[in-house]
Amino acid sequence: MLRRSITHIAAVALLPTLGACGSEESEPAPLSETALAAVSDAPGAPTEQVARQVDELFTSEDVGETRALVLLYDGEIAAERYAPGYDADTRFVSWSMAKTVTAAMIGLLVADGLLHVDAPAPIPKWQRPGDARSDITLRHLLQMRSGLDHTEAGEIPYESSEVRMLFLDGRDDMARWAEEQPLEAEPGEQFEYSSNTSVILADIAARALTDSSDPETRRAAVANYLQRRLFGPLGMESMVPEFDASGTLIGGSLIHGTARNWAKFGEFLRNEGRVDGAQILPRAWVRAMTTSSPASPQYGFQTWLNREFREPGEERRHPLFPDRAPATLFSLIGHMGQYVMVSPEQRVTMVRLGHSDEAERAALMPQMADVLELYPER
Structure with a gap:
């Protein structure tokens, strides 16, 4: 259970001035009352350092x-802070953090025997004679290597598969639009990050839970399953999933929840699918979620991994920081700087929610690494 002390931290003494080679280093600015109050009595790392690093995430202009x-x-709140206008009851949009929730839902359906990870994905239109998409498996979809022609982003936003699916010609039946796209590569050969793929997984979940094509029946089947098998057992009482007009969960981008509830989901995965001693999601599934796929060391089942790219010297910017945190760290990552970072070796889960563009995220990541580095690896 997450607990937070309401006792304020006592004022911290100023650090002594250090002299070196005839010059003096400037003292760090005193921490504000707000910065100190954000840290618990036992944060698991030096209190002032935690307070200062967290404060920088809120006060640095470049992040x-x-x-x-x-x-x-270790399952307890070490620090918690909100910007003005937000608090512990605010529901934050997931954006692509929803993908990892979708993967957990698929894992529950596999555990229930309703889906099979290495069988052809149960999409009827793909099973017609001569359709090469029949070779796409559930595993391919989970690892973003279906081979479907899905372009997540491009120079012209309204031409991207994600925008067309969410807002333009695919918006009323997102899964149908995503599933109709042709192959551009052999299934399994290449990694291509795709919100369309996550919506296909959500459609597969709905098909596993009901034979009905009625939108309300599909919506209720998935919403009830998520509540009964995942959100309820985890105590994630704030979660609100969104559905399209056809009753398909928008499983790549639109689930809302409080920061504490997102932290609960991260802890659930850190504990390999266990909550209060009960195994909710099979341990083997969580390990599969956090295992590199053959096409992308930095990606598992709808989950980002802190692993180096396959080829040294690649110019792509890594979404995490493999040079500054354990390789076992993994993360839910959402558009504009939503993160649930989970580091099992450090016993740490960190949730950061907000709004940061690409340049700001480049500055944000080192500061988040600074917080994690306060916690030694076991």
Whole structure:
């Protein structure tokens, strides 16, 4: 259970001035009452350092807007802070963090015997004679290597598969639009990050739970399953999933929840699918979620991994920081700087929610690494 002390931290003494080679280093600015109050009595790392690093996430001008931060150490709240206008009851949109929730839902359906990870994906239109998409498996979809012609982003936004599916010609039946796209590569050969793929997984979940094509029946089947098998057992009482007009969960981008509830989901995965001693999601599935796929060392089942790219010297910017945190760290990552970072070796889960553009995220990531580095690896 997540607990937070309401006792304020006593004022911290100023650090002594250090002299070196005839010059003096400037003292760090005194921490504000707000910065100190954000840290618990036992944060698992030096209190002042935790307070200062968290404060920088809220006050540094180059990282964008941090709206919520929840830092857990060994299952307890080490620090928690919100920007003005936000609090512990605010529901934050997931954006692509929803993909990892979708993967957990698929894992529950596999455990229930309703889906099979290495069988052809049960999409009827793909099973027609001569359709090469029949070779796409559930595993391919989970690892973003279906081979479907899905372009997540491009120079012209309204031409991207994601925008067309969410807002233009695919918006009323997102799964149908995503499933109709042709192959551009052999299934399994290449990694291509795709919100369309996550919506296909959500459609597969709905098909596993009901034979009905009625939108309300599909919506209720998935919403009830998520509540009964995942959100309820985890105590994630704030979660609100969104569905399209056909009753398909928008499983790549639209689930809403509080920062604390996102932290609970991270802890659930850190504990390999266990909550209060009960195994909710099979341990083997969580390990599969956090195992590199053959086409992308930095990606598992709808989950980002802190692993180096396959080829040294690649110019792509890594979404995490493999040079500054354990390789076992993994993360839910959402558009504009939503993160649930989970580091099992450090016993840490960190949630940062807010609004940061690409340049701001480049500045944000080192500061988040600074927080994690306060916690030694076991």
